[in-house]
Structures are given as C-alpha cells and as structure tokens.
Amino acid sequence: MVPRVPTRKTWLILMAVAIALPHTSLAAKKLLRVRLDGPILEAPSEDAALAALFGAQPPRTLYNCTREIQKAADDAEIAGIALIIEQPRMSFAQLEEMCDALRDFRKTGKKVYAFMDYASNGSYALAAAADHITLAEYSGLEIVGLHAELSYYRGLLDKLGIEPQMLHCGDYKSAMEPFMRTEPSEPARENINWLLDGIFERWIELIAEGRGLSEEEVRAAVDAAPLHADQALERKLVDAVSSFEDFKRRIHKEFGKDVEVVKSLSKRGGLEIDMNNPFAMFELFGEILAGDQAGERKPGIALIYIEGPIAVGTNQSGPFASAMAGSTTLRAAFIKAAEDDAVKAVVVRVDSPGGSALASDIIWKAARRCASEKPLIVSMGGVAGSGGYYVSLPGDVIFADASTITASIGVVGGKLVWNGLFADKLGITTTEFDRGAHAGLSSMNRPWNEEELAWITDYLNRVYAQFKGRVMESRGDRIKGDLEEHAGGRVFTGRQALERGLIDRIGGLSDAIALAAQKAGLDDYEVYVLPEQKEPIDILREMFSGEPSKDEFEISGSAAVASNPLVSATLPLLQKLAPQQSGNLRRALTTLMILDRERVGCFMPFDLAIR
Incomplete structure (x- = not known):
C-alpha cells in the first residue's frame, strides 16, 4: 500500500493545531526568584499600602511568601526556584513554615537552588530545605547553636531607689522576675531549659532532614562551628562554594540558558500615573473622589x-x-x-x-x-x-x-x-x-x-x-x-x-x-x-x-x-x-x-x- 502524502490543506491544519497547543519546552519555562532579606512580617503593615500606592515592593509577610511558593508549585510554567538568602529576620515558627512550603514545592518534582553570602542559624536551616546550596567564596557557616539571654533590672532599680512590688500566680510564672531578681529562679531556669531543648531539637531535625545527614553529624558540625566555606563543603552542609555569578551560570545550566527569571507571580497593584501627561492627575483626583465601589465579593x-x-x-x-x-x-x-x-x-x-x-x-x-x-x-x-x-x-x-x-x-x-x-x-x-x-x-x-x-x-x-x-x-x-x-x-x-x-x-x-x-x-x-x-x-x-x-x-x-x-x-x-x-x-x-x-x-x- 502506497502511503498517502499529506495535502497542503492537511499541513495547514497541522500547523494551526501545533501553534494552538501550549509550549512545554524547557526554553519556555520560568524560574521564580525568591529573595529573602529583612523582616518577614505576620500582618500586612500600612507601609505595604504606601508601597503599593506607587507600585513599589511592599514588605513581605509570611502568608505572601508561602502563598507565592504554593502558586509556583501549581504553575506549570515554573520549573524551579532560585532562593537568594541574605539576612532574613523571622521567628523559628516562621522558619518552619517557609521550610514546609519549600518541601511541598519540591514534592512536585521541581527544584530549589539556594545561594547564601553568609549563613547563620536560621538562614542555614532555611537553605537546608533546598535541593542545592551554594555558599559564597571566602564566606562561612555560623551554625553555632542557640543562645538565649534574659536581662534583670533589680540592681538598677535598687540604685535608683525604685521599689518593685510584684505578684504572680504559679511557680513558673516568672514574668515579673526581671524587676524582682538579679537572675532567674529555679522554676524559671527549668522552664527556659526545656523550652530551649525543644527548639534546639527541632532546629537540628530541620537541618538533618534537609541535607540527608544524621542528627549526630549535624550536632558535630554545630559543635565545630563556625565553619569556613570549604569546611562546610567537606561536611556536606553545602553543595558548592562559588561566587554569585557562578551560581547564576549553574542555574542556567540546570534550567536552560533561555529560562526566564521572574521576581513575582503576583500582579502589582500600584497606580499607574503618567507624570508627563498634565491631565493624568485629574484622573487620579477622580478616583479619589469616587470613593469605594461596592460589588459582590467572592466567598x-x-x-x-x-x-x-x-x-x-x-x-x-x-x-x-x-x-x-x-x-x-x-x-x-x-x-x-x-x-x-x-x-x-x-x-x-x-x-x-x-x-x-x-x-x-x-x-x-x-x-x-x-x-x-x-x-x-x-x-x-x-x-x-x-x-x-x-x-x-x-x-x-x-x-x-x-x-x-x-x-x-x-x-x-x-x-x-x-x-x-x-x-x-x-x-x-x-x-x-x-x-x-x-x-x-x-x-x-x-x-x-x-x-x-x-x-x-x-x-x-x-x-x-x-x-x-x-x-x-x-x-x-x-x-x-x-x-x-x-x-x-x-x-x-x-x-x-x-x-x-x-x-x-x-x-x-x-x-x-x-x-x-x-x-x-x-x-x-x-x-x-x-x-x-x-x-x-x-x-x-x-x-x-x-x-x-x-x-x-x-x-x-x-x-x-x-x-x-x-x-x-x-x-x-x-x-x-x-x-x-x-x-x-x-x-x-x-x-x-x-x-x-x-x-x-x-x-x-x-x-x-x-x-
């Protein structure tokens, strides 16, 4: 049987179908860049609204950060995350939730590449949730363990002639001890120690789970810290020691040289004002005077x-x-x-x-x-x-x-x-x-x-x-x-x-x-x-x-x-x-x-x- 040769009409149909189908090549993929620096807020602040007013990047909240990672996990165009960890300030609980979001992202088969200029306790535990960690050359890993401080003011009050008159219900309720004592009571010490034990144990777990190490290996590294970059590499705490430029090259090698790096998956809500247009401000005043526009809201x-x-x-x-x-x-x-x-x-x-x-x-x-x-x-x-x-x-x-x-x-x-x-x-x-x-x-x-x-x-x-x-x-x-x-x-x-x-x-x-x-x-x-x-x-x-x-x-x-x-x-x-x-x-x-x-x-x- 002689095979049929497609006619010109058939080729046109096939071309139209090919154009209509979504592109799935790596070249069309995107990479979400997540840069963490400064405080990670809980509730949105008024600064966020002021930033949004002119389209600037508002301060990050925990919900926005984790939601962005979740959206990236569900977005077929997003192939991975480039996690740039500078000096984020967050609670240990926030750290856990960020790690959870990154682990869930990785469960989709997508990868997370992290870069750090310098790593402290919290920032390293966060990086450990990534597939690959790059630490900057001539840098270090300061995972020295948890350190807690309590301040007591009784000596100051005595010098000033101020008399504290404080009461409490419960032997462990030591909130007023800083005004009454110069050091913690035994119940307070006991409370502090079991609390620190619990947090330290969880911190060790996060690092061990993320890096595929035993908890004993992590504890040994903590006791040996601070570590130089090459020492961290030897202990398998990081995967590479290089400059940020080398990190970017590694990203493009993994995801393709044409991969598009995006900073956010959310649309900015800033007001677009053409300052070269003398009539633009009248449009702005009209919006201001119009007030809120009520409408039916989604459940x-x-x-x-x-x-x-x-x-x-x-x-x-x-x-x-x-x-x-x-x-x-x-x-x-x-x-x-x-x-x-x-x-x-x-x-x-x-x-x-x-x-x-x-x-x-x-x-x-x-x-x-x-x-x-x-x-x-x-x-x-x-x-x-x-x-x-x-x-x-x-x-x-x-x-x-x-x-x-x-x-x-x-x-x-x-x-x-x-x-x-x-x-x-x-x-x-x-x-x-x-x-x-x-x-x-x-x-x-x-x-x-x-x-x-x-x-x-x-x-x-x-x-x-x-x-x-x-x-x-x-x-x-x-x-x-x-x-x-x-x-x-x-x-x-x-x-x-x-x-x-x-x-x-x-x-x-x-x-x-x-x-x-x-x-x-x-x-x-x-x-x-x-x-x-x-x-x-x-x-x-x-x-x-x-x-x-x-x-x-x-x-x-x-x-x-x-x-x-x-x-x-x-x-x-x-x-x-x-x-x-x-x-x-x-x-x-x-x-x-x-x-x-x-x-x-x-x-x-x-x-x-x-x-």
Missing part, C-alpha cells in the same frame, strides 16, 4: 491577625513594640467576620506574648461568639503565650508550629514605687489627698498596705481561676492529664503542647487556611485580611480630605505611656544600647506600660531573645 475566609502585646483599645504601633493588639479593633474584626455573608470561615493568626487580662478576655468572648456561627481555626505563630494562648482558646482546631512558644497559663500583677527615686534621690516630694479608703490604690508614691495587698492578691487568684476555667471550657476533654500539671506559668513548644492536649495539630498558617476552607466546603475562595488594611486610594483620600476613611479610635493607654517616668527616662537611651539588651528592655517596658493601666496581666513568664 472566602477571613484571616484575623492578633499580633503583638495585647492591650485595651485599638491596634496601634507601640513605643516599644512594632504592633499592639487592641481589644476594640479585634472585637470589631470578629463581629465583621461573623456578619459578613461572603466570609464562610475564619482563621485567627496569633503571634502575641499576651498582655492585658481584661483585653484578652474581651477578645476571647468576641472570638467565641464568632466561632458559634462559623468555623474558626487558630494558627499560632512564633509565640502565643499567656494572653496569646487565652485568645487562641475559642478555635475549633488550634495549629502550632513545632517550635511555637505557647501556653503560660498564669497571671501576674504589680507596680513600681517611685518615691525613693523622687524624694530620696532627686528631692522631689509629693503630698497626696484622697477621698475614699482605697483611693490611692494606684499611687506610684507608696507601696500597697496589707489590706490593699490582700485585695490585689485575691484579684490575681480570681483572674487565674478564670483563665483556667476558660481553658477547660474551651478544650475540656482534649486536655491530657490534670490541667494543674500544665498551668502555673509553664511554657511549652508547640510539639510539647500537643503532647499535653493544649493544641490540636502541628502545622502552619497555610494548613489552618486549608482546613478552614475544607470545613466551609470551599474549593475556590479569597482570603480577606482583618483588621482591614487601608487601600492605596484610601490613603490618598485621607491626604486630600483630611478625614479618615474608616472609623478610628485612639487608645487611651497612650496617655499612660507618655506619663510613665521610666518610659520617658529610658526612651532616648534605647537606640544606644546593644541590640540584645535593647530588645529585652523594650519588652520589659511594654509590660510596665500595660500594668500602668491595669494591675493584672497575662504575660509570658519570660521573653527569650534567641539567636
């Missing part, structure tokens, strides 16, 4: 951030903390999530060391009401302790990373008495006038008398009992063993908390969102961040109108901050202190700031600065 999940020390009032930037979680703002966010028909489930991301007992209970009640109407899943970040654990309790399911610092069920209270500084040291005397037997309860000029001390102690015990009651009400039969064995201020890692029934699952924010979507029956959905961030057009509208685009309230605690003598005396010195002590002092001052308004708080028993 989605509300993502509510509880970030920073917890205080009564609105979310704000604190003088000693990058963010303050305000009960007024968060209560409104939970109400909005419950009432919004587009919101089918709620995820609460908690990254907080606690704070005001009153504010924690206000948030707990609002979250509890929201959970009675819609699925509510909690995701714990780097820390969700004391008040941070309190506000997590309404979750149907609580996720934590293995290295999350959590629990710390207990309360503290107290005040500083300044009369010794003002009267004895500075010669400033004060005369007080009271109407009422206990009108001077909040006076900073004298300590509590026996009757007042008894009242404060009883108040602490009541709040502590309420805290434990909230735990049992929310978790009940999920608690393993007697709650008293896990309370008293004891702090645990996420993995340790799971063993005790204080949380439900090990996982990150992405896992929590996926479970919320599953419970709500959603396959295609949006994630709506609450409290709502200002849109770029809102910022411009405020600039031109002079009026806020949304209802705003001032937190009354600001006045207390400004009037606190320790705050005003210490603020100019903060920038001159060593970073480690500066961070410890900022956290201590935040504790005093909140106790300046309330005599009882739910704070972490300590705030470790681990590096």
